[in-house]
Amino acid sequence: MMFQKLVPVTGVLLMLAACAQGGQEALATADSLPPALSEAGQQGYLKWLSAEGDKAFAYSGDGSWAAVSGQESRSKAREKALQLCERNSKDEEGCVLFAVNGVLQR
Structure with missing residues (x-):
């Protein structure tokens, strides 16, 4: 009984902590x-927004970009987007x- 009463309170506290930290x-x-x-890159990005499955979008300062979707995992999507972008990028800093999966990376 006591545990059931603590769970909602813990959840609220965790949510408040996440919000306080910019979660x-x-x-x-x-x-x-x-x-x-x-x-072309802007159009590729807009098309990528509506793509299904695990997906990632990478770009570099020289305008190179890669959009992947339908991957087997988030990590595979990240890896493939960076790999494809790097192939075309001539920017010394590379791609980021x-x-x-629809969430901006910081």
Whole structure:
């Protein structure tokens, strides 16, 4: 009995702690375009937003980008997006993940 009463309180405290630490995730939207993308890259990103399954979008400062979806896991999506982006990037800093499964990466 006592445990059942503690669970909701613990859940509330955990939720408050997450909010206090900025635990809310920013979602990828049509308004959150990655910087330095060409028109084709912007269209690729917008198409990627509606893709199904585990997905990731990576880009580099020189405008290179890669969008993958339908992967078997989040980690595979991240890995493949970075790998494909790096193939085309000439930016010395390489590619970075912009979003994974619809959540912006920071």
